[in-house]
Amino acid sequence: MSRRAFLATTATAAAGVTLVACNTDASRVDGADEIGVVEARRPHSGRTVSATLTADRTRVDLGGSIASSLTYNGTVPGPVLRASVGDEIAVMVRNRLPHMTSVHWHGIAMRNDMDGAAPATPDIPAGGDFTYRFSVPHSGTYWAHPHTGLDADTGLYFPVIVDDPQDPGDYDVEWIVVLDDWTDGVGSSPEQIFDGLRNMSTAGHDMAGGDDMPGMPGMRTGTVAGVGGTGKSALLGGDAGDVSYPYYLINGRIPPAPSTFRAKPGQRIRMRIINAASDTAFRVAVGGHRLTVTHTDGFPVVPTEVDAVLIGMGERYDVWVTAGDGVFALVAVAEGKNAAARALLVTGAGEPPPVDMAPPELEGRVGTVADLHATPAAALTPAVADVRFPVDLAGSMTPYEWTINGAPYSRSAPLQVRSGQRVEMAFNNTSTMWHPMHLHGHTFEVLTADGVPGARKDTVIVLPGQRLRVAFVADNPGRWMMHCHNTYHQDAGMMTRVDYTG
Ligand SMILES: [Cu+2]
Incomplete structure (x- = not known):
């Protein structure tokens, strides 16, 4: 089409x-x-x-x-x-x-x-x-x-x-790719998973423990399907996630019955990749193709060629692909979880690759936010910040509590800004988990050590132990949520607000 x-x-x-x-x-x-x-x-x-x-x-x-x-x-x-x-x-x-x-x-x-x-x-x-x-x-x-x-x-x-x-964009066809981790209706419900995470911590044991859960006779810690079963990821700097899902989906389909996108050989495809998952970062590659990242979170970046991209919950990456001739697998590895989602790109004759085929591009150059820079048009005008806020990210699995600046959302003190201010936030992740931090209503610029403007983002991965500074212009008055886009971290308190006071 x-x-x-x-x-x-x-x-x-x-x-x-x-x-x-x-x-x-x-x-x-x-x-x-x-x-x-x-x-x-x-x-x-x-x-x-x-x-x-x-x-x-x-x-x-x-x-x-x-x-x-x-x-x-x-x-x-x-x-x-x-x-x-x-x-x-x-x-x-x-x-x-x-x-x-x-x-x-x-x-x-x-x-x-x-x-x-x-x-x-x-x-x-x-x-x-x-x-x-x-x-x-x-x-x-x-x-x-x-x-x-x-x-x-x-x-x-x-x-x-x-x-x-x-600016209609320089591409022939468009492919919207929505990634998700899926449990509802096939595995534990989101409520069961959240209860499992919290009860695991109440019991004071890790998931290897075998104690009865308080108030839940017969249920034992670690026995809620999906809870606590994920591994490590070097790209994510440690633990990959809190939840192991039965399925990982692209456009609502499991790997054996993938969604298929058809194009012609040589066409330039604009892929719009959206991570709608709750606890899963994906490493995305298209077998036999390189990706040129052109936008993230809606805003243009200096085009950057990579083999794969890492995309956290809530993030979006737009990439160009020049279609080859044949049948190719788009594979989205559930990072650190030993599973994947997939779709097919069909431009010619051939059999689909085996369902468990992992394109070598997944092990090539993986683009992350650190590789990306805003185009001159998208970069903020350089300026000294009017106000600076520390944003400390902390928490643990046992107990299952996640906080911003030492408090869960119920007790949080919103960051207070005024219209027209240039605002800097310094994320400081003292936890052992990565967090995709999302600010509503604004797109901030990632600040780099060398002063070259980083990407404009509304959701950015903050790795364990990482300090990451961002800046935005307070030009959209109201009360705006800022939170971790891990659904379970958010519900366990990792949320605050940016409030305009004038
Ligand atoms: Cu988080």
């Missing part, structure tokens, strides 16, 4: 959806006036992209394995939402779940009262409807997911792609 045909298809789909009523109530948040002023300053195309999403428990076919899980409109991933810079997005969410939910628009620098994370946006009660309505200021690869409880570890996620009509 050509890029032109792809765009035409999505435009037709969008046109068939009716507009929904506006229920924006900006007066309910602090600084509502300022939010309105900043919204007026964003680009506006006059076009509205509308959609309706129903969050419900449904059956999903993962490729011969049927799971009961939470989905948007019955599919995993949910439907792609596509807009152009300046468009207004109007998405009505019908919550048919038995509990509160929300849709957080990950990476988009949108108005705070539509961010989909409490307290800035109220959660949607069970049975309720809510319309998210906001304009999109920047092009790029984004995605959306709930910001409530452990629902991020279900099928509730979908890609959000924002095009720039002024």
Whole structure:
């Protein structure tokens, strides 16, 4: 399918959806006036992209394995939402779940009262409807997911792609690749995993222990399937994760029944890779191909050729691939977990590689954030910071507690900024686990030792023992969450806020 045909298809789909009523109530948040002023300053195309999403428990076919899980409109991933810079997005969410939910628009620098994370946006009660309505200021690869409880570890996620009509991009075809670690409906539920992690710690033993779990007769520590079973990763600087999943998926499919992307030999493919997982970093390669990284988290980087990329939860990498002739495996290794997800690239005749084939590119040059630099247009104007914050990341498996600046979210002191400030944050990871740290509503620049601008990111991997400085301009007033994008770390407290005080 050509890029032109792809765009035409999505435009037709969008046109068939009716507009929904506006229920924006900006007066309910602090600084509502300022939010309105900043919204007026964003680009506006006059076009509205509308959609309706129903969050419900449904059956999903993962490729011969049927799971009961939470989905948007019955599919995993949910439907792609596509807009152009300046468009207004109007998405009505019908919550048919038995509990509160929300849709957080990950990476988009949108108005705070539509961010989909409490307290800035109220959660949607069970049975309720809510319309998210906001304009999109920047092009790029984004995605959306709930910001409530452990629902991020279900099928509730979908890609959000924002095009720039002024810069259509130099590629022939586009391949959206969504990675996930999967347990819901086939293994332990996210709630069972979280209970297992916490009970493991309450018992004061590691997973090798055999004591009865308090209050759970017959359940023994380490017996919750998936809990504590992962290995080490040199790339991640230590422990790879807390959870071993039954499946790792690309575009909702298990490796024996992979999703297939068709292109012509010689075509330049823009792959938009999104890691929607909860506890898994992926090392991604395409057999027989090199990757040219062009963007991360929506923003352009100086094109960088690599053999594979490492992508943490919440991160996105856009890469170019020039298609060879044949049948190739896209393999996403669940880093440090001795498992993988895969998809196929088909451009010609041939048999698919064996399901367990590991392309040699996985062991070649693996691109990480340290290799990437913002393009001059994407880099921040150099300036001295107006305010600096330490952001200490700490925690442990036993007890299972994760903190920012010494406190879980329930007791956290938000970082306080004022509009117009240049803000520096110094992540300092004193734990033995890596953390993909995500800031809502802003894209920060990774600061480098030599002063060459690092990549613009909204989610960045901070390795064990690492100090990593980032800077952003406080230009989007409101109350914004900042947290580890490991679902279980986040729920165990590794979250705080950046609050505007004026
Ligand atoms: Cu974490």
